[in-house]
Amino acid sequence: MFLQVNNISVRYGKAEALRNVSMSVDKGEIVSLIGSNGAGKTTTLKSISGLVPYYGGEILFQDKRLNGVAPHDIVKMGIAHVPEGRRVFSSMTVIENLELGAYLRNDRASVARDMDRVYMSFPVLSDRAKQKAGSLSGGEQQMLAIARALMTSPSVLLLDEPSLGLSGRPDRFGYQQPGCDNHPDRAERSHGVAPVASGLYPGAWRDCTGR
Ligand SMILES: Nc1ncnc2c1ncn2[C@@H]1O[C@H](COP(=O)(O)OP(=O)(O)OP(=O)(O)O)[C@@H](O)[C@H]1O
Ligand SMILES: [Mg+2]
Secondary structure, X not given: OOEEEEEEEEEEOOEEEEEEXXXXXXXXXXXXXXXXXXXXXXXXXXXXXXXXXXXXXXEEEOOEEOOOOOHHHHHHHOEEEEOOOOOOOOOOEHHHHHHHHOOOOOOHHHHHHHHHXXXXXXXXXXXXXXXXXXXXXXXXXXXXXHHHHHOOOOOEEEEOOOOOOOOOOHHHHOOOOOOOOOOHHHHHHHOOOOOOOEEEOOOXXXXXXXX
């Protein structure tokens, strides 16, 4: 299994947020986490990214144990997280935000190629490349947050509330390419729910770009 969450539990102080949660994601698979407010979707994604401590179980990525691994090392291993609420660096430009996404990479040629691909997928970001991220619309900031995560060259993309505030058109997500099934709307529609779920889109970038 590509990514495996086995029986993890999370507490925030005395409050129990997750109890014995398990899930698995295979390569090329799209998994949507669906639940009511407070169900623990964000906490599950944060656990995978190493942003909250969990206990009682383990998380495996390509058979490597992620327990206790630092968040920046988890990014290096190929897991990118787009947090809910479009956390872009608002006083930095669009291009600076994208460059930060590639901060841990030293393969300059492929970084440049990914930058081109991101601009092809999200043309509005290319138009606004030198504009401060804080001056983008909410939906444009969400596109930037997704694009910045793609600049890490991930093999797993964790998207928390990816379509919140975006129009319902799937092409607004940008990374729908011909022949690509991995876009959030389709995943969420297939579960018959409003597009508010957290989701895991492993290999989305690779699948969509044919890389
Ligand atoms: N930093 C925190 N401190 C204390 N409790 C927290 C913290 N973060 C989350 N919680 C609690 O943990 C539980 C799970 O929250 P989480 O944010 O994972 O839910 P969610 O499924 O993402 O909800 P939503 O759909 O509203 O985004 C909730 O009861 C929440 O109040
Ligand atoms: Mg949440």
